[in-house]
Amino acid sequence: MSIRLSVILIAVSVLSLETACRRDRGSFLPVDPNAAVFWDRQDTQSAALMRGMVEEFNAQSRLLPIRWEHGGGYAEIFRKVSAGIQAGLLPAMAVSYESMTSEYIAAGAAVPLDRWIHDPQVGLTEKDLSDFFPATLECNRYALHGNRMYSFPLAKSVLVMYCNREVMRCAGIQKAPETWTDFLEACRTIHQATGKAALAAVPDCSTFSGMVFSMGGEVYDGSRLQYDGPESLASFSLLEEMVREGLLSLAPPGTFDDNIALVRGDAAFVMRSSSSRTYLLKMAGEKGATLLDIVPIPQKNPRRPATVLFGPNVTIFPVPEPQQKAAWGFVRWFTQPEQAARWAVATGYLPVRRSALTHPLIRQNWDTWPPNRVPYDCLEFARSEPNVDGWQQVRVLVERALTEVMSGTRTAREVAEWLQREGTRALKRATQAEGRPGRDDRNST
Amino acid sequence: MSFRTVSEKYRERALAGVLLSPALLLLFIFTYFPMFIAFRMSLYGGRRGPGPWVGLDNYREALTSPDFWMALRVTAYYVLGIVPASLALGFAIAYGLHRVGPGRALLRTCFFIPYITSTVAAAMVWRALFNPRYGVANQLLSWIGLPPQRWLLESRGVLFLLTGGWIPADWGPSLALCCIILFDIWHLSGFMVVVFLAALQAMPRELEEAARLDGAGSVTLAIRIVLPAVRPTLLFLAVAGMCKTLQSFNSIYTLTQGSTVLPETQTLIYYAYAQFYEFGYWGYGSAVAVILTVLIIVLTALQFRMLDRGRSMS
Amino acid sequence: MNRKIPVALSRMAWLRRGRTRRGGRQFWLYLGLSSGALLFCWPFLWMISTSLESFEDAVTPGLGVWPASWHWENYLETWRSSPFPRYFLNTFIVAGTVSAAVALSATLAGYALVFLHFPGKKLAFMLAVGAMMVPFEAIFIPNFVLVTRLGWYNSLAALIISWCANGFSIFLMRQAFLAVPFEYYEAARLDGCGSLRFLFRVALPLVRPTLSVTAVFAFLGSYNALLWPLIVTADGSRRVVQVGLTVFTTESGVQLHLLMCAATIVMLPSVLLFLLAQRAVSDTMMATGVKG
Missing domain, CATH: 1.10.3720.10 (MetI-like)
Known part of the structure; x- marks a missing residue:
């Protein structure tokens, strides 16, 4: 009897807990009703600057105040938002990569920004819009979701190549290589002269995309992955060749061992985000400015250069309108030349609007160390990676493929075929899971 | 039991209810109920949030997926590599500590420090140790004339590397996994030392002395007398160690810097995490987590069968 | 449940025999335990030493536990x-x-x-x-x-x-x-x-x-x-x-x-x-x- 009683008791309590946890989909309560909360990830120094700028914005804005909160790293913010979506409790905006945003869209938790962009009161004019570097906006349009903008860039970075001038000088190399052919030759010369592996690299998906772009290729053409294409194969083969000749030293993914190798003179080249330069200069200490150099990544055809554009954006969530409006107001204010220039000079990120480039602060920044100018030049030809659903999983596969090629355990051809097959499967799985009834009406909210 | 009257019997039951209810109630609300929700989630498809009802499809998908079986194999190596070794090491150290006189407090703290060191800091040191370019591990190898290894990046089997390619590369645990196992043994042993030591201290002194007077050597003493005496603790540590290991997420996450690159280091819990959080397959990820939970329950039941010869009551 | 061992003789014999051997055993035990303890604590020591180094020294790879220079101001920062x-x-x-x-x-x-x-x-x-x-x-x-x-x-x-x-x-x-x-x-x-x-x-x-x-x-x-x-x-x-x-x-x-x-x-x-x-x-x- 007591067993039956306890079963009933448990069933009743499960049901009541369950109803307590249920909620309407699509409606979200703000984390703080009196402020537009912004979950961000910044390290200690840029956080101080960001706080200051937020205060400045709040002082001159008539919208809800912005409250800036440190949300951990990207992984933690992603989890915070995922959990918040489930509980129906979200901030006004959060920093996010395109792959994160497309997950939020899938859950019906991202606001299309087109409405705010074209808002007569707080929107952007056509002139404003044409001032943006096209690629910085383009990567925030989600082709699978009505080609709407679900995120907006605050600041960006591009893939560049860092050089250690001293190592190059030891090998008698005057000028950084501009083409991939020259690059391979330079690496060989350096290896012969110094016995060092010329390139230090971590297996990184974005870096590889940059390589493929610079070979004149694509990684995704809008409907199909291109890892079996000639450009991707050429990139893998180049890496394979470099490993075979001992020109490449592999650093564990997620670490910054390649940066360390560059500054210590254990490598001549490193391909990294342009925002790394602040950190690299700091690590190199006093000699940094003379030791290091920045150049565009090598190209197949230097006349038609390409590189990858990356860096986080912000996503605005479907919280009540005043919150969204304040969040958008802050984004708009932050990308304006004055603010963008200050942020760029202090952090090493790049402004998203052309007019910021004429700002005195930025000119001064170029004058203090001329290589600072290179990332800005790259902005004109940088392209972003695809933002399709399931890309997150493709990234992991690419990095596995890179690890194998860069450790010499599999050949370029094997890896390219494997990657094309597995990547296609991952994308298909994601779209199949997406293609469920009711998706569209959730997205139109 | 003759001294028990009927009213005492009921009073005892009521007391048991009162004593157990805080713990069980909390466990029910914050563990079992969420588990029920997770189970329900595993019956739905879609990404990030409930999609269509798919019944047991997620389970079918998991059980036919080579990635799942790979993760299961990795999990088996992982648990078998960590639990027995850290139990043995933990007991040996605890017994040694039990037998030293002055300085025990300091030594005990030293052995416990791995368990309290922040995983972030500890993982930094271990990654530095296994760094393919700058690490001490490769320096040691070069001193004894062996070629350098890639350690945490090496997806090929450790047996393959040791036999110079006689055994296929996908047999046995990968070298990367072995590095993680070493880290976990180091981390978990401290926990085991402390619990064992507490049990040893509670052990009646006479037991040991009597045996010693019989002329038993240290090792015999440890295995014949002391180990059986701390059997309940051994059971606890075997079960707890296994549960902890099967659910261990942080060590792999921090050692590989959160990059889910090598499936050869991906245990089931990590696989579930990646599917659930990173790729957004909530139903599928939940299904994998449910399978893992069932696996843990079965294994624990087996361990109880083998080790729990606790007092039979009633 | 333990067997009774009354023999005082055996206890004396154990004491006599034990004096020297026990000392030796204790020495090895201490040696083993302290070297093990050092090994177990190494990451902890490394953490403390790295916390006292300058930025450039800290990112220099190595497992040493003695800072090249002391920077107590790190803690302030x-x-x-x-x-x-x-x-x-x-x-x-x-x-x-x-x-x-x-x-x-x-x-x-x-x-x-x-x-x-x-x-x-x-x-x-x-x-x-x-x-x-x-x-x-x-x-x-x-x-x-x-x-x-x-x-x-x-x-x-x-x-x-x-x-x-x-x-x-x-x-x-x-x-x-x-x-x-x-x-x-x-x-x-x-x-x-x-x-x-x-x-x-x-x-x-x-x-x-x-x-x-x-x-x-x-x-x-x-x-x-x-x-x-x-x-x-x-x-x-x-x-x-x-x-x-x-x-x-x-x-x-x-x-x-x-x-x-x-x-x-x-x-x-x-x-x-x-x-x-x-x-x-x-x-x-x-x-x-x-x-x-």
Whole structure:
């Protein structure tokens, strides 16, 4: 009897807990009703600057105040938002990569920004819009979701190549290589002269995309992955060749061992985000400015250069309108030349609007160390990676493929075929899971 | 039991209810109920949030997926590599500590420090140790004339590397996994030392002395007398160690810097995490987590069968 | 149950033989244990030494534990990077409460599971132990939803209440109570001692070492948790010290020296706590002198 009683008791309590946890989909309560909360990830120094700028914005804005909160790293913010979506409790905006945003869209938790962009009161004019570097906006349009903008860039970075001038000088190399052919030759010369592996690299998906772009290729053409294409194969083969000749030293993914190798003179080249330069200069200490150099990544055809554009954006969530409006107001204010220039000079990120480039602060920044100018030049030809659903999983596969090629355990051809097959499967799985009834009406909210 | 009257019997039951209810109630609300929700989630498809009802499809998908079986194999190596070794090491150290006189407090703290060191800091040191370019591990190898290894990046089997390619590369645990196992043994042993030591201290002194007077050597003493005496603790540590290991997420996450690159280091819990959080397959990820939970329950039941010869009551 | 060995002779023989050999054995034991201890502590020492180095030295790879130059100002900089006093206050409130609550709930439950007779005892034990087999990653989202529904989002309650009982502790305490001879219980009951009085007067002192281990583990578990506190809190006033570790990783590298400073600052209290708890344990051992 007591067993039956306890079963009933448990069933009743499960049901009541369950109803307590249920909620309407699509409606979200703000984390703080009196402020537009912004979950961000910044390290200690840029956080101080960001706080200051937020205060400045709040002082001159008539919208809800912005409250800036440190949300951990990207992984933690992603989890915070995922959990918040489930509980129906979200901030006004959060920093996010395109792959994160497309997950939020899938859950019906991202606001299309087109409405705010074209808002007569707080929107952007056509002139404003044409001032943006096209690629910085383009990567925030989600082709699978009505080609709407679900995120907006605050600041960006591009893939560049860092050089250690001293190592190059030891090998008698005057000028950084501009083409991939020259690059391979330079690496060989350096290896012969110094016995060092010329390139230090971590297996990184974005870096590889940059390589493929610079070979004149694509990684995704809008409907199909291109890892079996000639450009991707050429990139893998180049890496394979470099490993075979001992020109490449592999650093564990997620670490910054390649940066360390560059500054210590254990490598001549490193391909990294342009925002790394602040950190690299700091690590190199006093000699940094003379030791290091920045150049565009090598190209197949230097006349038609390409590189990858990356860096986080912000996503605005479907919280009540005043919150969204304040969040958008802050984004708009932050990308304006004055603010963008200050942020760029202090952090090493790049402004998203052309007019910021004429700002005195930025000119001064170029004058203090001329290589600072290179990332800005790259902005004109940088392209972003695809933002399709399931890309997150493709990234992991690419990095596995890179690890194998860069450790010499599999050949370029094997890896390219494997990657094309597995990547296609991952994308298909994601779209199949997406293609469920009711998706569209959730997205139109 | 003759001294028990009927009213005492009921009073005892009521007391048991009162004593157990805080713990069980909390466990029910914050563990079992969420588990029920997770189970329900595993019956739905879609990404990030409930999609269509798919019944047991997620389970079918998991059980036919080579990635799942790979993760299961990795999990088996992982648990078998960590639990027995850290139990043995933990007991040996605890017994040694039990037998030293002055300085025990300091030594005990030293052995416990791995368990309290922040995983972030500890993982930094271990990654530095296994760094393919700058690490001490490769320096040691070069001193004894062996070629350098890639350690945490090496997806090929450790047996393959040791036999110079006689055994296929996908047999046995990968070298990367072995590095993680070493880290976990180091981390978990401290926990085991402390619990064992507490049990040893509670052990009646006479037991040991009597045996010693019989002329038993240290090792015999440890295995014949002391180990059986701390059997309940051994059971606890075997079960707890296994549960902890099967659910261990942080060590792999921090050692590989959160990059889910090598499936050869991906245990089931990590696989579930990646599917659930990173790729957004909530139903599928939940299904994998449910399978893992069932696996843990079965294994624990087996361990109880083998080790729990606790007092039979009633 | 132990065999009686009355022979005084053998004891004397053992003493005579033991003098020298025992000294030698103790020496090797000490040597082995201290070298093991050094090996176990190495990462800890490295952490402290790195925290005192300059940025350039800190990122220079190596496992040495002696700083090339001493930079005590790192600690100042780290201390200023996050509101540590606030974090510490929150952490101590949370971890202290959790530790006490876990010790209490586990003691009560463990005791009932060993000494009391009631129907469904086996089931109750299975439910308690079963709880530790549920992976946290699996119940993370439902738990978060539950906690927000209860209105605990961004409150210390969310950090405390859901962690006040766990399977590990109940299991650990139950195993400790199992080692208390049942004859004691029967004798005490025959003498008219109540069940609860037996628990607090007789059984609890006997399992004191394990109880303090339980409390210490509960404290550490709560103290070292990062993810849950980060997710259920929204702002600095409710955050805990572990969050202070997350601000030193930039997108291009780690400010290793500061990170290690923060790790050291965060870790010191738990080391101190462990030393204190350990003293308490061994003192009670001396005082009560467990009799077999």
